Amino acid sequence: MVREILAYVPVLLTWAAVAYKLLAFLRSPGEPGLRSFWFGLLALALSLTTLLPPVYLGIDRLVGISNLARLLAHCLMAVAAWSIHMFLFYLNYPDARTRPGRRREVFLLGLTLALLIGLFALADVREETLDFTSRYADTPFIAEYRLVLIGYLGLVLANAARLSWRYAGISAMRPSLHLGLRLVAIGATVGLGYSAHGAFYLAARRFDLGYPFGDEELVSDALLAVCLVLVLVGSTMPAWGARLGIPALHAWAVRYRACRRLYPLWRDLYRANPQIALIPPSGAVCDALTLRGTGFRLYRRVVEIRDAQLALRPHVDPRAAVHAAALCRESGIVGEEAGTVTEAARLASALRAKEQGRVFGDPERAPRMPGWGDVQREAAFLSRVALHYIRSPIVHAVLARLEQEDVEAVPVVREAHGTIGPSGDIHPRPVERAGRGSRRQLARLVTELLAPAPTVAMLLLVVSWHSAAAASEALRWALLSVLFAAALPFLYIVRGVRRKRLTDIHVYRREQRPRVLLIGIGSVLVGFTLLTLLGAPRDLVALVGAMAVGLASSTLVTLFWKVSVHTAVNSGAVTILVLVFGEGLLVVAPLVALVGWARVQVKDHSPAQVVVGAALGAAVAAAVFPLLR
Numbered sequence: 001m002v003r004e005i006l007a008y009v010p011v012l013l014t015w016a017a018v019a020y021k022l023l024a025f026l027r028s029p030g031e032p033g034l035r036s037f038w039f040g041l042l043a044l045a046l047s048l049t050t051l052l053p054p055v056y057l058g059i060d061r062l063v064g065i066s067n068l069a070r071l072l073a074h075c076l077m078a079v080a081a082w083s084i085h086m087f088l089f090y091l092n093y094p095d096a097r098t099r100p101g102r103r104r105e106v107f108l109l110g111l112t113l114a115l116l117i118g119l120f121a122l123a124d125v126r127e128e129t130l131d132f133t134s135r136y137a138d139t140p141f142i143a144e145y146r147l148v149l150i151g152y153l154g155l156v157l158a159n160a161a162r163l164s165w166r167y168a169g170i171s172a173m174r175p176s177l178h179l180g181l182r183l184v185a186i187g188a189t190v191g192l193g194y195s196a197h198g199a200f201y202l203a204a205r206r207f208d209l210g211y212p213f214g215d216e217e218l219v220s221d222a223l224l225a226v227c228l229v230l231v232l233v234g235s236t237m238p239a240w241g242a243r244l245g246i247p248a249l250h251a252w253a254v255r256y257r258a259c260r261r262l263y264p265l266w267r268d269l270y271r272a273n274p275q276i277a278l279i280p281p282s283g284a285v286c287d288a289l290t291l292r293g294t295g296f297r298l299y300r301r302v303v304e305i306r307d308a309q310l311a312l313r314p315h316v317d318p319r320a321a322v323h324a325a326a327l328c329r330e331s332g333i334v335g336e337e338a339g340t341v342t343e344a345a346r347l348a349s350a351l352r353a354k355e356q357g358r359v360f361g362d363p364e365r366a367p368r369m370p371g372w373g374d375v376q377r378e379a380a381f382l383s384r385v386a387l388h389y390i391r392s393p394i395v396h397a398v399l400a401r402l403e404q405e406d407v408e409a410v411p412v413v414r415e416a417h418g419t420i421g422p423s424g425d426i427h428p429r430p431v432e433r434a435g436r437g438s439r440r441q442l443a444r445l446v447t448e449l450l451a452p453a454p455t456v457a458m459l460l461l462v463v464s465w466h467s468a469a470a471a472s473e474a475l476r477w478a479l480l481s482v483l484f485a486a487a488l489p490f491l492y493i494v495r496g497v498r499r500k501r502l503t504d505i506h507v508y509r510r511e512q513r514p515r516v517l518l519i520g521i522g523s524v525l526v527g528f529t530l531l532t533l534l535g536a537p538r539d540l541v542a543l544v545g546a547m548a549v550g551l552a553s554s555t556l557v558t559l560f561w562k563v564s565v566h567t568a569v570n571s572g573a574v575t576i577l578v579l580v581f582g583e584g585l586l587v588v589a590p591l592v593a594l595v596g597w598a599r600v601q602v603k604d605h606s607p608a609q610v611v612v613g614a615a616l617g618a619a620v621a622a623a624v625f626p627l628l629r
Contacts, residue, residue: 006221007052010228014045017232024239033090037235040083044228047076053130066128071120074149075113081156082109084235088163112152119145131217133198137205146202154195157227161188164234175250176241180234187230194223255294258379262301263287264499265347265386269308272354276307284501302378312350314359320349323401327394340381344388345398352399390499443601447506450595452569453490456547457482459573460540463580467537477536484527485544489520508604510562517555517565524548542628543576550620557616564605564613567596572617579625 468474596610
């Protein structure tokens with residue numbers, strides 16, 4: 001059934017395309033691009049029709065030569081590829097520039113057809129078969145025949161993918177043509193996979209390497225069918241796309257993408273200046289699922305970002321633009337792109353200064369953001385700024401450099417309301433003495449080394465090694481448990497930090513923690529289920545189950561109070577080690593106190609929060625682990 005679908009559906013689509021474009025061809029038979037395109041579709045339809053079993057066998061019986069229909073179909077396929085290639089030439093280049101290319105391509109097509117006919121005549125293929133490739137793969141001259149065909153198709157498809165993608169890039173004002181050419185480029189890329197697969201199969205048969213994909217004919221047919229469907233749909237889309245609303249859909253997609261790109265910047269600006277928003281931001285997931293009203297939402301975001309930029313002018317750090325411009329020059333970024341990176345750095349530094357309560361000079365003298373008179377151009381510019389605000393390493397480097405300069409600045413005057421630094425700005429908090437700075441550095445080091453992710457990963461490795469029967473099993477169970485219980489939740493946090501959704505990898509703000517903990521619970525539960533179903537050691541299963549319960553308990557407390565997850569994880573880990581290895585592991589208990597001291601020292605938690613976290617982690621581990629063990 002699958003074979004029949006893969007064989008007949010592309011044939012029907014191709015003949016439908018031939019009929020659909022026939023009227024356009026008859027109206028303008030002298031237009032070279034349209035002529036090449038239509039004859040290419042006709043040759044492709046004839047080629048695919050020839051390969052249908054009834055037609056294939058009927059042609060061979062009629063002429064009395066076995067498998068001649070295969071040669072005819074392949075020659076027609078080469079002609080079709082050449083014709084559509086010429087159509088793309090006419091799209092991309094003026095007629096004068098296509099002449100040398102046309103002569104070269106005609107010569108290459110003629111050489112390919114001559115080689116196909118010659119190699120087929122030399123091969124001994126007198127036995128009729130529909131599975132031509134697998135039946136005659138080892139026959140002399142057939143491998144060469146196949147290589148000539150797939151080599152020519154691969155060359156044409158590679159060029160077609162390049163030209164389609166190129167022309168699509170300069171046809172953005174015509175959505176149907178733009179999207180259609182993108183589909184043609186993707187289909188041509190799949191066709192390259194068809195050519196590569198054919199070459200791989202021939203190499204595997206010739207050198208006895210073994211073919212790992214099962215039925216070679218089925219794989220080839222599937223790749224060819226996907227390639228043809230994408231190329232046919234994409235190449236005809238400019239004609240029927242407007243009737244199906246492709247331009248309107250494209251316009252909606254542009255607005256929706258702009259809204260999504262602006263969301264992180266708009267959300268952070270709202271948090272700094274809540275008065276700017278007519279409608280406050282919803283969560284990222286809700287915003288992504290809101291598909292209606294994209295025009296109004298985009299207009300409001302552009303206006304509100306501009307309002308926030310004006311409100312932040314007193315907090316714009318003049319050093320940010322200087323550092324961003326220097327880093328752009330070092331990276332070779334110039335022109336408008338450098339301007340968007342610099343503006344993203346200025347906004348990021350202004351948000352940082354606003355949070356610290358810092359003001360820089362006269363706001364009227366601050367540089368103004370470039371602007372345009374229409375929403376579309378404003379949205380396009382701000383989208384690039386928002387993208388750099390989230391992803392640009394230059395913006396992150398500018399913020400890091402500003403923070404380093406602030407740390408290294410020596411206070412010269414102290415007043416009752418703050419500290420005045422060398423640049424004249426007032427720090428609302430006193431600068432710490434050297435002794436306290438060294439303690440904070442030690443506290444930060446402890447915070448990083450004994451953070452939940454590395455602590456959990458190390459505990460899982462130890463318990464896996466202890467409970468597995470062999471080293472190979474221990475490694476397998478450790479990798480699986482660490483992936484779901486530590487790595488995936490940590491990567492989610494890192495992604496959130498990079499996209500400015502989270503403050504830092506330790507998630508300082510309590511209101512950001514429930515979502516992170518819920519993601520962690522989901523990941524741990526998946527790992528717990530897999531470990532249970534796959535027959536992992538009971539100690540490891542019990543440990544992961546206790547972790548899920550511990551995360552759930554921390555989530556409930558976090559809804560009302562900022563409990564320390566660091567101390568909860570470390571006290572739970574110490575409890576598990578004692579239950580698994582005995583009371584001798586109580587020697588590591590002081591690490592929990594060290595972690596609690598560090599969390600208080602870096603001012604992420606109060607003493608009560610670290611004590612409650614330690615008690616919660618130990619209680620859950622002591623209660624749940626023995627029950628699941």
